[in-house]
Amino acid sequence: MDADGDADTVLDYDGKSASGTEAVKVICLGDSAVGKSKLLERFLLDKFKPQTISTYALTLYRYSSKVKDVDVIVDFWDTAGQEMFQSMHPSYYHQAHACIMVFDATRKITYKNLERWYKELRQYRPHIPVFCAVNKIDANMDVTQQKFAFPEKNGIPLYYVSASNGMNVVKLFRDAVEAALMYKKDPPDVTDQIFQELQRL
Amino acid sequence: MSEITQKMRKLGIRFDPPSLVLIYSNDKMKLHQRVMPVRNFNAGSNVNFFATQLKQRHEEFLHSVPLISIEKMLRILQEHIRGSPLESILKNINSEYEINPDEDLNKLTDDQLHRKKLIMEASFVANQLQPSDPDYEYDRQVDFEDNKIESGWDSESNAKETETDDFWG
Ligand SMILES: Nc1nc2c(ncn2[C@@H]2O[C@H](COP(=O)(O)OP(=O)(O)O)[C@@H](O)[C@H]2O)c(=O)[nH]1
Ligand SMILES: [Mg+2]
Numbered sequence: 297m298d299a300d301g302d303a304d305t306v307l308d309y310d311g312k313s314a315s316g317t318e319a320v321k322v323i324c325l326g327d328s329a330v331g332k333s334k335l336l337e338r339f340l341l342d343k344f345k346p347q348t349i350s351t352y353a354l355t356l357y358r359y360s361s362k363v364k365d366v367d368v369i370v371d372f373w374d375t376a377g378q379e380m381f382q383s384m385h386p387s388y389y390h391q392a393h394a395c396i397m398v399f400d401a402t403r404k405i406t407y408k409n410l411e412r413w414y415k416e417l418r419q420y421r422p423h424i425p426v427f428c429a430v431n432k433i434d435a436n437m438d439v440t441q442q443k444f445a446f447p448e449k450n451g452i453p454l455y456y457v458s459a460s461n462g463m464n465v466v467k468l469f470r471d472a473v474e475a476a477l478m479y480k481k482d483p484p485d486v487t488d489q490i491f492q493e494l495q496r497l
Numbered sequence: 498m499s500e501i502t503q504k505m506r507k508l509g510i511r512f513d514p515p516s517l518v519l520i521y522s523n524d525k526m527k528l529h530q531r532v533m534p535v536r537n538f539n540a541g542s543n544v545n546f547f548a549t550q551l552k553q554r555h556e557e558f559l560h561s562v563p564l565i566s567i568e569k570m571l572r573i574l575q576e577h578i579r580g581s582p583l584e585s586i587l588k589n590i591n592s593e594y595e596i597n598p599d600e601d602l603n604k605l606t607d608d609q610l611h612r613k614k615l616i617m618e619a620s621f622v623a624n625q626l627q628p629s630d631p632d633y634e635y636d637r638q639v640d641f642e643d644n645k646i647e648s649g650w651d652s653e654s655n656a657k658e659t660e661t662d663d664f665w666g
Contacts (some may be wrong), residue, residue, distance in 0.1 A: 329613060379602075403602075462634070466635060476562050
Protein backbone atom coordinates (compact mmCIF):
# COMPACT_ATOMS: atom_id res chain seq x y z
CA MET A 297 0.00 0.00 0.00
CA ASP A 298 1.41 3.37 -0.93
CA ALA A 299 1.58 6.51 1.16
CA ASP A 300 -1.72 7.84 -0.12
CA GLY A 301 -3.78 4.72 0.32
CA ASP A 302 -5.69 5.68 3.41
CA ALA A 303 -8.10 8.55 3.34
CA ASP A 304 -7.41 9.38 6.96
CA THR A 305 -5.83 12.68 6.13
CA VAL A 306 -7.11 15.50 4.05
CA LEU A 307 -4.58 16.24 1.36
CA ASP A 308 -3.28 19.56 0.25
CA TYR A 309 -4.93 19.46 -3.12
CA ASP A 310 -3.02 22.39 -4.51
CA GLY A 311 0.18 20.39 -4.39
CA LYS A 312 1.00 16.76 -5.02
CA SER A 313 0.36 13.92 -2.59
CA ALA A 314 3.06 12.47 -0.32
CA SER A 315 4.10 9.96 -2.98
CA GLY A 316 4.25 12.61 -5.68
CA THR A 317 1.07 11.49 -7.40
CA GLU A 318 -1.26 14.16 -8.68
CA ALA A 319 -4.26 14.60 -6.39
CA VAL A 320 -7.54 16.28 -7.18
CA LYS A 321 -10.66 17.04 -5.21
CA VAL A 322 -14.14 16.61 -6.67
CA ILE A 323 -17.15 17.65 -4.62
CA CYS A 324 -20.80 16.66 -4.86
CA LEU A 325 -23.58 19.12 -4.22
CA GLY A 326 -27.35 18.89 -4.11
CA ASP A 327 -30.34 18.37 -1.87
CA SER A 328 -30.80 15.58 0.61
CA ALA A 329 -31.84 12.28 -0.96
CA VAL A 330 -31.18 13.13 -4.61
CA GLY A 331 -28.81 10.16 -4.72
CA LYS A 332 -25.35 11.68 -4.39
CA SER A 333 -24.04 8.84 -2.26
CA LYS A 334 -25.66 6.16 -4.42
CA LEU A 335 -24.06 7.66 -7.53
CA LEU A 336 -20.63 7.60 -5.93
CA GLU A 337 -21.16 4.04 -4.78
CA ARG A 338 -22.25 3.02 -8.26
CA PHE A 339 -19.16 4.58 -9.83
CA LEU A 340 -16.69 3.26 -7.29
CA LEU A 341 -18.35 -0.12 -6.69
CA ASP A 342 -16.30 -1.61 -3.89
CA LYS A 343 -12.94 -0.19 -4.86
CA PHE A 344 -13.05 2.67 -2.42
CA LYS A 345 -12.26 3.41 1.17
CA PRO A 346 -14.86 5.77 2.52
CA GLN A 347 -13.85 7.89 5.41
CA THR A 348 -16.25 9.95 7.44
CA ILE A 349 -15.02 13.23 8.73
CA SER A 350 -17.76 13.82 11.21
CA THR A 351 -16.78 17.30 12.32
CA TYR A 352 -17.73 18.60 8.93
CA ALA A 353 -20.49 16.05 8.28
CA LEU A 354 -18.91 14.75 5.14
CA THR A 355 -17.66 11.54 3.64
CA LEU A 356 -14.52 11.25 1.62
CA TYR A 357 -13.96 8.54 -0.95
CA ARG A 358 -10.38 8.17 -2.11
CA TYR A 359 -10.00 6.70 -5.54
CA SER A 360 -6.84 5.94 -7.51
CA SER A 361 -7.04 6.02 -11.23
CA LYS A 362 -5.20 6.72 -14.44
CA VAL A 363 -6.15 9.57 -16.71
CA LYS A 364 -4.35 9.42 -20.05
CA ASP A 365 -1.70 7.16 -18.55
CA VAL A 366 -1.01 9.47 -15.64
CA ASP A 367 -1.64 8.22 -12.12
CA VAL A 368 -4.03 10.35 -10.19
CA ILE A 369 -5.62 10.26 -6.76
CA VAL A 370 -9.16 11.53 -6.70
CA ASP A 371 -10.85 12.45 -3.48
CA PHE A 372 -14.60 12.60 -3.88
CA TRP A 373 -16.22 14.63 -1.16
CA ASP A 374 -19.79 13.77 -0.31
CA THR A 375 -22.00 15.45 2.23
CA ALA A 376 -23.30 13.45 5.16
CA GLY A 377 -26.22 15.47 6.38
CA GLN A 378 -24.92 18.98 6.03
CA GLU A 379 -27.69 19.74 3.54
CA MET A 380 -29.73 20.49 6.66
CA PHE A 381 -27.93 23.76 7.21
CA GLN A 382 -28.74 24.76 3.62
CA SER A 383 -25.09 25.54 3.18
CA MET A 384 -21.75 23.78 3.35
CA HIS A 385 -18.81 24.39 5.60
CA PRO A 386 -16.21 26.45 3.69
CA SER A 387 -13.73 23.58 3.98
CA TYR A 388 -16.03 21.62 1.71
CA TYR A 389 -15.27 23.97 -1.17
CA HIS A 390 -11.66 24.64 -0.25
CA GLN A 391 -9.29 23.66 -3.07
CA ALA A 392 -12.01 21.79 -5.00
CA HIS A 393 -11.14 21.21 -8.66
CA ALA A 394 -14.53 20.20 -9.96
CA CYS A 395 -18.10 19.93 -8.76
CA ILE A 396 -20.94 17.56 -9.59
CA MET A 397 -24.37 19.00 -8.90
CA VAL A 398 -27.21 16.53 -8.63
CA PHE A 399 -30.97 16.83 -8.72
CA ASP A 400 -33.74 14.25 -8.56
CA ALA A 401 -35.82 13.47 -11.67
CA THR A 402 -38.82 12.77 -9.46
CA ARG A 403 -38.69 15.88 -7.27
CA LYS A 404 -38.93 19.33 -8.79
CA ILE A 405 -37.86 21.10 -5.60
CA THR A 406 -34.39 19.58 -5.86
CA TYR A 407 -34.04 21.20 -9.26
CA LYS A 408 -35.24 24.54 -7.94
CA ASN A 409 -32.69 24.41 -5.12
CA LEU A 410 -29.78 24.05 -7.55
CA GLU A 411 -29.70 27.83 -7.92
CA ARG A 412 -28.90 28.23 -4.26
CA TRP A 413 -26.21 25.56 -4.23
CA TYR A 414 -24.66 27.03 -7.33
CA LYS A 415 -24.57 30.52 -5.88
CA GLU A 416 -22.77 29.28 -2.81
CA LEU A 417 -20.33 27.22 -4.86
CA ARG A 418 -19.42 30.18 -7.03
CA GLN A 419 -18.73 32.34 -4.00
CA TYR A 420 -15.94 29.97 -3.03
CA ARG A 421 -14.89 28.53 -6.38
CA PRO A 422 -15.78 30.97 -9.16
CA HIS A 423 -14.09 29.08 -11.98
CA ILE A 424 -14.00 25.35 -11.37
CA PRO A 425 -15.67 23.10 -13.93
CA VAL A 426 -19.20 22.11 -12.95
CA PHE A 427 -21.25 19.13 -14.07
CA CYS A 428 -24.96 18.73 -13.58
CA ALA A 429 -26.70 15.37 -13.27
CA VAL A 430 -30.38 14.57 -13.20
CA ASN A 431 -30.51 11.30 -11.27
CA LYS A 432 -33.20 8.59 -10.96
CA ILE A 433 -34.11 8.67 -14.65
CA ASP A 434 -35.07 5.01 -14.17
CA ALA A 435 -38.02 6.29 -12.13
CA ASN A 436 -38.93 9.05 -14.58
CA MET A 437 -37.77 8.33 -18.11
CA ASP A 438 -39.73 11.34 -19.39
CA VAL A 439 -36.99 13.71 -18.26
CA THR A 440 -34.65 12.22 -20.83
CA GLN A 441 -36.75 14.01 -23.48
CA GLN A 442 -36.63 17.26 -21.60
CA LYS A 443 -34.29 20.18 -21.28
CA PHE A 444 -33.64 22.31 -18.26
CA ALA A 445 -32.87 26.00 -18.11
CA PHE A 446 -30.49 25.95 -15.15
CA PRO A 447 -27.61 24.05 -16.77
CA GLU A 448 -28.23 25.69 -20.13
CA LYS A 449 -28.11 29.22 -18.87
CA ASN A 450 -24.96 28.57 -16.83
CA GLY A 451 -23.22 26.68 -19.62
CA ILE A 452 -23.05 23.48 -17.57
CA PRO A 453 -23.28 20.07 -19.24
CA LEU A 454 -26.27 18.00 -18.13
CA TYR A 455 -26.03 14.22 -17.69
CA TYR A 456 -29.09 11.97 -17.53
CA VAL A 457 -28.15 9.32 -15.00
CA SER A 458 -29.43 6.55 -12.78
CA ALA A 459 -27.49 5.24 -9.81
CA SER A 460 -29.92 2.37 -9.80
CA ASN A 461 -29.44 0.99 -13.31
CA GLY A 462 -26.08 2.65 -13.87
CA MET A 463 -26.95 4.71 -16.91
CA ASN A 464 -24.29 7.34 -17.76
CA VAL A 465 -22.87 7.29 -14.22
CA VAL A 466 -19.33 6.27 -15.14
CA LYS A 467 -19.21 8.79 -17.96
CA LEU A 468 -20.27 11.58 -15.61
CA PHE A 469 -17.55 10.82 -13.08
CA ARG A 470 -14.81 10.22 -15.64
CA ASP A 471 -15.57 13.50 -17.36
CA ALA A 472 -15.53 15.29 -14.01
CA VAL A 473 -12.21 13.76 -13.00
CA GLU A 474 -10.64 14.67 -16.30
CA ALA A 475 -11.89 18.24 -16.06
CA ALA A 476 -10.65 18.47 -12.46
CA LEU A 477 -7.20 17.42 -13.56
CA MET A 478 -7.18 19.89 -16.43
CA TYR A 479 -8.31 22.63 -14.13
CA LYS A 480 -5.54 21.85 -11.68
CA LYS A 481 -2.89 21.96 -14.39
CA ASP A 482 -4.20 25.15 -15.87
CA PRO A 483 -6.50 26.96 -13.46
CA PRO A 484 -8.39 29.63 -15.38
CA ASP A 485 -8.68 31.84 -12.33
CA VAL A 486 -4.93 32.28 -12.16
CA THR A 487 -4.75 33.14 -15.84
CA ASP A 488 -7.63 35.52 -15.35
CA GLN A 489 -5.77 37.19 -12.54
CA ILE A 490 -2.63 37.61 -14.57
CA PHE A 491 -4.69 38.94 -17.42
CA GLN A 492 -6.31 41.46 -15.12
CA GLU A 493 -2.91 42.52 -13.80
CA LEU A 494 -1.68 43.01 -17.33
CA GLN A 495 -4.65 45.11 -18.19
CA ARG A 496 -3.99 47.33 -15.25
CA LEU A 497 -0.43 48.09 -16.38
CA MET B 498 -38.39 -22.86 6.11
CA SER B 499 -42.04 -23.67 5.68
CA GLU B 500 -43.27 -22.18 2.43
CA ILE B 501 -46.70 -20.80 2.95
CA THR B 502 -48.19 -19.77 -0.32
CA GLN B 503 -50.08 -16.75 0.80
CA LYS B 504 -50.54 -13.35 -0.63
CA MET B 505 -50.80 -10.26 1.45
CA ARG B 506 -53.98 -8.35 0.72
CA LYS B 507 -54.21 -5.70 3.36
CA LEU B 508 -52.47 -4.59 6.47
CA GLY B 509 -54.29 -2.71 9.19
CA ILE B 510 -54.15 -1.77 12.83
CA ARG B 511 -56.62 -2.35 15.64
CA PHE B 512 -56.54 -0.02 18.61
CA ASP B 513 -58.10 -2.19 21.31
CA PRO B 514 -56.41 -4.43 22.11
CA PRO B 515 -53.48 -2.99 20.15
CA SER B 516 -52.79 -5.36 17.27
CA LEU B 517 -51.60 -5.55 13.74
CA VAL B 518 -54.10 -7.13 11.37
CA LEU B 519 -53.15 -8.89 8.17
CA ILE B 520 -55.65 -9.97 5.55
CA TYR B 521 -54.16 -12.51 3.20
CA SER B 522 -55.28 -15.10 0.76
CA ASN B 523 -53.98 -18.62 0.32
CA ASP B 524 -53.56 -20.50 -2.95
CA LYS B 525 -57.29 -21.21 -3.13
CA MET B 526 -57.87 -17.44 -3.04
CA LYS B 527 -59.75 -17.74 0.23
CA LEU B 528 -59.29 -14.72 2.51
CA HIS B 529 -57.88 -15.11 5.98
CA GLN B 530 -57.29 -12.74 8.81
CA ARG B 531 -54.35 -12.84 11.18
CA VAL B 532 -54.36 -10.71 14.32
CA MET B 533 -50.98 -10.06 15.89
CA PRO B 534 -50.94 -8.36 19.29
CA VAL B 535 -48.62 -5.42 19.79
CA ARG B 536 -47.41 -5.56 23.39
CA ASN B 537 -45.77 -2.94 25.60
CA PHE B 538 -46.01 -0.33 22.92
CA ASN B 539 -46.44 3.26 24.02
CA ALA B 540 -46.35 6.87 22.89
CA GLY B 541 -42.57 7.02 23.01
CA SER B 542 -41.73 3.64 21.49
CA ASN B 543 -39.38 3.28 18.57
CA VAL B 544 -41.60 2.07 15.72
CA ASN B 545 -38.72 0.65 13.74
CA PHE B 546 -37.73 -1.58 16.64
CA PHE B 547 -41.28 -2.81 17.23
CA ALA B 548 -41.92 -3.36 13.54
CA THR B 549 -38.75 -5.43 13.25
CA GLN B 550 -39.77 -7.49 16.27
CA LEU B 551 -43.24 -8.13 14.91
CA LYS B 552 -41.84 -9.14 11.57
CA GLN B 553 -39.52 -11.62 13.24
CA ARG B 554 -42.12 -13.05 15.59
CA HIS B 555 -44.64 -13.52 12.78
CA GLU B 556 -42.14 -14.21 10.04
CA GLU B 557 -44.37 -16.82 8.47
CA PHE B 558 -47.05 -14.26 7.76
CA LEU B 559 -45.10 -11.03 7.54
CA HIS B 560 -42.06 -12.05 5.52
CA SER B 561 -43.40 -10.49 2.33
CA VAL B 562 -44.80 -7.42 4.06
CA PRO B 563 -42.45 -4.41 3.78
CA LEU B 564 -41.12 -3.24 7.11
CA ILE B 565 -42.08 0.29 6.26
CA SER B 566 -45.79 -0.72 6.01
CA ILE B 567 -45.68 -2.21 9.49
CA GLU B 568 -43.94 0.92 10.78
CA LYS B 569 -46.67 3.05 9.29
CA MET B 570 -49.38 1.08 11.09
CA LEU B 571 -47.51 1.39 14.37
CA ARG B 572 -47.21 5.14 13.86
CA ILE B 573 -51.01 5.33 13.50
CA LEU B 574 -51.39 3.35 16.72
CA GLN B 575 -48.86 5.59 18.44
CA GLU B 576 -50.64 8.78 17.48
CA HIS B 577 -53.88 7.22 18.72
CA ILE B 578 -52.24 6.47 22.07
CA ARG B 579 -51.10 10.08 22.18
CA GLY B 580 -54.74 11.07 21.87
CA SER B 581 -54.80 12.60 18.39
CA PRO B 582 -58.09 12.47 16.51
CA LEU B 583 -58.20 9.82 13.81
CA GLU B 584 -58.70 12.27 10.97
CA SER B 585 -55.55 14.21 11.68
CA ILE B 586 -53.64 11.00 12.40
CA LEU B 587 -54.33 9.63 8.94
CA LYS B 588 -53.47 12.90 7.28
CA ASN B 589 -50.18 13.32 9.13
CA ILE B 590 -49.04 9.73 8.94
CA ASN B 591 -49.81 9.46 5.26
CA SER B 592 -47.60 12.44 4.56
CA GLU B 593 -44.87 10.93 6.72
CA TYR B 594 -44.92 7.86 4.52
CA GLU B 595 -45.14 9.30 1.08
CA ILE B 596 -42.78 11.35 -1.01
CA ASN B 597 -44.11 14.78 -1.74
CA PRO B 598 -42.13 16.09 -4.71
CA ASP B 599 -42.47 19.63 -3.39
CA GLU B 600 -41.28 18.93 0.13
CA ASP B 601 -37.83 20.22 1.02
CA LEU B 602 -36.14 17.17 2.52
CA ASN B 603 -33.13 19.22 3.58
CA LYS B 604 -35.13 20.36 6.58
CA LEU B 605 -35.90 16.91 8.00
CA THR B 606 -34.33 15.34 11.05
CA ASP B 607 -32.06 12.33 10.53
CA ASP B 608 -34.89 9.99 11.50
CA GLN B 609 -37.42 11.53 9.17
CA LEU B 610 -34.93 11.61 6.32
CA HIS B 611 -34.04 7.99 6.92
CA ARG B 612 -37.72 7.08 6.63
CA LYS B 613 -38.07 8.96 3.33
CA LYS B 614 -35.01 7.21 1.99
CA LEU B 615 -36.46 3.85 2.98
CA ILE B 616 -39.54 4.65 0.91
CA MET B 617 -37.39 5.72 -2.04
CA GLU B 618 -35.29 2.61 -1.70
CA ALA B 619 -38.16 0.53 -3.09
CA SER B 620 -37.85 1.93 -6.61
CA PHE B 621 -34.06 1.93 -6.39
CA VAL B 622 -34.04 -1.80 -5.68
CA ALA B 623 -36.76 -2.56 -8.22
CA ASN B 624 -34.79 -0.92 -11.05
CA GLN B 625 -31.31 -1.86 -9.90
CA LEU B 626 -28.83 -3.56 -12.22
CA GLN B 627 -26.03 -5.21 -10.29
CA PRO B 628 -22.82 -6.87 -11.49
CA SER B 629 -24.55 -10.23 -11.10
CA ASP B 630 -27.32 -9.27 -13.54
CA PRO B 631 -26.90 -10.39 -17.17
CA ASP B 632 -27.75 -6.91 -18.50
CA TYR B 633 -25.24 -5.22 -16.26
CA GLU B 634 -22.57 -3.10 -17.85
CA TYR B 635 -20.20 -1.03 -15.71
CA ASP B 636 -19.89 1.87 -18.10
CA ARG B 637 -23.40 1.96 -19.51
CA GLN B 638 -23.92 4.95 -21.77
CA VAL B 639 -27.06 6.13 -23.48
CA ASP B 640 -27.22 9.26 -25.54
CA PHE B 641 -30.59 10.94 -25.46
CA GLU B 642 -31.33 12.86 -28.61
CA ASP B 643 -30.96 16.58 -28.73
CA ASN B 644 -34.36 17.91 -29.75
CA LYS B 645 -35.85 18.16 -26.34
CA ILE B 646 -38.95 19.85 -24.98
CA GLU B 647 -39.13 22.19 -22.00
CA SER B 648 -39.31 20.26 -18.76
CA GLY B 649 -42.02 22.40 -17.22
CA TRP B 650 -39.89 22.77 -14.11
CA ASP B 651 -38.77 26.19 -15.22
CA SER B 652 -42.22 27.76 -15.41
CA GLU B 653 -43.72 29.15 -12.27
CA SER B 654 -47.19 27.60 -12.43
CA ASN B 655 -47.74 25.07 -9.72
CA ALA B 656 -50.92 23.04 -9.63
CA LYS B 657 -50.79 20.35 -7.01
CA GLU B 658 -53.49 18.28 -5.40
CA THR B 659 -53.03 16.06 -2.39
CA GLU B 660 -54.78 12.77 -2.07
CA THR B 661 -55.83 11.04 1.09
CA ASP B 662 -55.78 7.36 1.81
CA ASP B 663 -57.83 5.37 4.18
CA PHE B 664 -56.99 3.33 7.17
CA TRP B 665 -55.50 0.51 5.21
CA GLY B 666 -51.99 0.64 3.93
N1 LIG C 1 -35.10 4.83 -8.33
C1 LIG C 1 -33.93 5.34 -7.95
N2 LIG C 1 -33.71 5.64 -6.66
C2 LIG C 1 -32.51 6.15 -6.31
C3 LIG C 1 -31.49 6.41 -7.27
N3 LIG C 1 -30.42 6.92 -6.63
C4 LIG C 1 -30.76 6.98 -5.32
N4 LIG C 1 -32.01 6.52 -5.12
C5 LIG C 1 -32.72 6.43 -3.83
O1 LIG C 1 -32.82 7.73 -3.27
C6 LIG C 1 -32.57 7.73 -1.90
C7 LIG C 1 -31.49 8.72 -1.53
O2 LIG C 1 -30.22 8.31 -2.03
P1 LIG C 1 -28.87 8.81 -1.36
O3 LIG C 1 -27.73 8.34 -2.19
O4 LIG C 1 -28.87 8.46 0.07
O5 LIG C 1 -29.04 10.41 -1.51
P2 LIG C 1 -28.10 11.58 -0.95
O6 LIG C 1 -28.76 12.07 0.31
O7 LIG C 1 -28.11 12.62 -2.01
O8 LIG C 1 -26.74 11.02 -0.72
C8 LIG C 1 -32.21 6.30 -1.52
O9 LIG C 1 -33.33 5.70 -0.91
C9 LIG C 1 -31.91 5.63 -2.83
O10 LIG C 1 -32.29 4.30 -2.80
C10 LIG C 1 -31.76 6.09 -8.65
O11 LIG C 1 -30.95 6.25 -9.57
N5 LIG C 1 -32.99 5.56 -8.92
MG1 LIG D 1 -25.59 10.97 1.06
